[in-house]
Amino acid sequence: MEQTHSIRQKVYQFIRILFPILISQVALFSMTFFDTMMSGQASSLDLAGVAIGGNLWMPTSTGLGGILIAITPIVGHLSGAQRKSEISGKVMQGLYLALVISGLLILIGTLSLDWIISQMNLEVQVVYIARGYLMAIAFGIPPYFIYQILRGFIDALGKTRITMVITLLSLPINIFLNYIFIFGKLGLPHFGGIGAGIATSLTYYCLTIIAIFTLHRHPYFSEYKLFGHFPPSSWQAWREHLTMGIPIGLSIxxxxxxxxxxxxxxxxxxxxxxxxxxxxxxxxxxxxxxxxSFSMALTILVGFEVGARRLRDARHYSFIGLGFSFSMAVLTAFLLFLFREQVAALYSKEQDVIQLAQHFLIYAIFFQFSDSIATPIQGILRGYKDVNVPFITALLSYWLVALPTGYFLATTTFLGAFGFWVGLITGITLNACCLVLRLKFIQAKQVKVPSNL
Structure with a gap:
């Protein structure tokens, strides 16, 4: 990355950083998308089993992964402050921390998985698929968390195109593995939804191997000597990482x-x-x-500018990112409304599922507008290393407002299952309002900074 001197240059650098992140995120999430879609083509039971398993894995992986992505603002600030010699040590400590968190998660999951699933009122076959899916995913946890650190390091240096290429290389691997494990091709058994877990776990290994190979061979990263030595673990470095990472992870x-x-x-x-x-x-x-993706790009750019003490530039990037994000929300909401039937048909061959999914997609349209404000602001605040208040607003908005509201509407009104979605929309909107106020407060504090900043 480099310092910019005009709005036009900032827009160009923002797009240059954003576009590869967007492609990477869509490709990375596509693994879950293809897990769900291809499982649905097997049967509605497989779709339901992967749905339950995925909805246990997703918050766990993103929450703990959120702790690890604190490496992005850490590296970003060091890079902006021209303290490059310190970066390698921070990344290596992050890798150690990723392995420790992986081990703890596997241990806790092994001890608690059966109890958690037993608390749900599920059909026996759905329970079997969900449990098998999660057990398969467990084998891929260590490489997945290692990749979070490596990706955060690469992205923080502005080389988002590299992570885009790595992810794009991994996506066809995931689709191919899904095909052979879900449907039992090339002489393998028909695993159904469990096969989606096997495929995703193996893909995580491929993703991490490609990332390590790239960092080892790419000339840009040679000056960081990332794998040149393995320093002893440092609780002080872990504490610095966790102080920022835990609020980020909890918020996510x-x-x-x-x-x-x-x-x-x-x-x-x-x-x-x-x-x-x-x-x-x-x-x-x-x-x-x-x-x-807007959020991640803004964390990189705002963190870089704040690290260099160019606070006016950090504010400019904030406004640019929010403007682009809301414009994209208008476009995606319009397209989703037009093509909701075709979208629903991607997930199932059963007409009843398609019809009902279309109704849910109408509610999903309203998510777009609040998310387009709240999520980028979270990224901006991380760039400022402001992580505690967003955690509090998330707790308030989602768990004290959204869930109780949704449960009440779903169980006491004619809305039924749709009531949960109305509750979610309420919580997301409240969180967006809270984060707007927090961003205004943080940036107002910067007004007193000398004008050369």
Whole structure:
């Protein structure tokens, strides 16, 4: 990355950083998308099983992964401050931390998985598929978390195109593995939804191997000597990382887990409703990759400018990012409304599932506008290393407003399962309003900074 001196240069650099991130996020999420879509082509039971398993794995992986992506603002600030000699040590400590978190998650998951699934009112076959899917995913946890650190390091240096290429190389591998494991091709057994977990786990290994090979061979990264030595673990470095990473991870967990909680509460409805809900939620989550990509790009750019003490430039990037994000939300909402029937048909051959999923997709349209504001602001605030207040607003908005509201509407009104979606829309909108106020407060504090900054 480089310093910019005009709005035009900032827009160009923003797009240059953003576009590869957007492609990477869509491709990375496409693994979950193809897991769900291809499982749905096997049967509605497989779709429901992967839905339950995926909605247990998603908040866990994104929440703990959120702790690890704190490496992005850490590296960004060091890069902006021209303290490059410190970067390698921070990344290596992040890799150690990723392995520790992986081990703890596998241990806790092994001890608690059966109990968690037993608390749901699910058909026996759905339980079997969900459990098998999660057990398969567990084998891919260590490489997945290692990749989060490596990607954060690469992106923080502005080389987002490299992570885009790595992810794009991994996507066809995932699709091919899904095909052979879900449907039992090339002489392999027919695993159904469990095969989606096997394929994703193996893809995580491929993703990480490609990333390590790239970092080892690419000349740009040679000056960092990332794997030149392996320093001893440092609790001080871990504490610095965790101080920022835990609030980020908790904020992401609170946001993603509310969607998973809703899906799990859907277990009181029939398998048809679960399948239709998951189809719509899965596609809405894919669209969410757009504001999430804006968020990640803004963390990189704002963090770089704040590290260099160019606070006016950081504010300019904030306004540019929010303007682009909201414009994209208008476009995606319009397209989703027009093509909701075709979208629903991607997930199932059963007409009843397709019809019901279309109704859920109408509600998903309203997610776009609030997400287009709230999610980029979260990224901006991370660039300022402001992570505690967004955690509090997420807790308030999602768990004290969205979930109770949705549960009340779903159980006491004619809305039924759609009531949960109305509750989600309410919580997302409240969180967006809170984050707007927080950003105004943070940037107002910068007004007193000398004008040369």
């Amino acid at each position: 967990f609170l946001e993603t887990s509310i969607f998973s909680a809703v899906t799990l509460l859907m277990s009181s409805f029939n398998t048809l409703t679960i399948a239709a809900h998951q189809s719509a939620m899965n596609f809405a989550s894919m669209i969410y990759m757009v504001p999430l």
